Amino acid sequence: MRFPPISQTAVTGTTNSVLWVEDDDAYRFALGRHLTAAGYEVIDAPDYRKALEALDSDRSIGLLLADIRLPKDTPHGFSIARMARVKRPKLPILFVTGYDAPSDDTGVTGAKILSKNLSMDMLLLEVQAVLAPSATTT
Numbered sequence: 001m002r003f004p005p006i007s008q009t010a011v012t013g014t015t016n017s018v019l020w021v022e023d024d025d026a027y028r029f030a031l032g033r034h035l036t037a038a039g040y041e042v043i044d045a046p047d048y049r050k051a052l053e054a055l056d057s058d059r060s061i062g063l064l065l066a067d068i069r070l071p072k073d074t075p076h077g078f079s080i081a082r083m084a085r086v087k088r089p090k091l092p093i094l095f096v097t098g099y100d101a102p103s104d105d106t107g108v109t110g111a112k113i114l115s116k117n118l119s120m121d122m123l124l125l126e127v128q129a130v131l132a133p134s135a136t137t138t
Contacts, residue, residue, distance in 0.1 A: 017041040017059070018127060021051045021066040021080060022096075027116065034120045035127065048075045055087050062131050068097040068113070081108040092130045096123070 018040050022028035032042040045051040048070060064084050066077035081093045085108065093111040114126055
């Protein structure tokens with residue numbers, strides 16, 4: 001599959017950074033590598049603490065990509081996204097899950113839930129759609 005080119009603005013600007021929150025090391029590495037190969041900067045967060053550290057920093061983040069289910073007794077992806085929106089109100093958010101998508105309200109306006117069963121290429125296309133040059137970054 002051929003990917004649409006990432007605009008020069010995205011490559012040299014701040015829109016190409018993805019905060020990727022995933023506790024499954026193998027899946028986090030695989031998708032992170034796929035995103036990096038497509039020209040995105042991946043901020044790796046294996047848990048909510050690392051995600052919050054990145055959100056509290058002055059680092060530019062173009063997208064929060066978060067697994068919904070994280071280890072027991074830790075905030076889940078929806079909670080991390082709500083905390084992110086307090087800190088960065090315009091931050092675009094995509095969720096991924098290996099389970100059935102919840103039918104109830106996520107409490108995160110404008111977020112989209114994707115299945116981990118999608119191919120890496122399809123997930124990349126979703127990220128590209130969010131991080132298109134017209135997208136706003138924080």
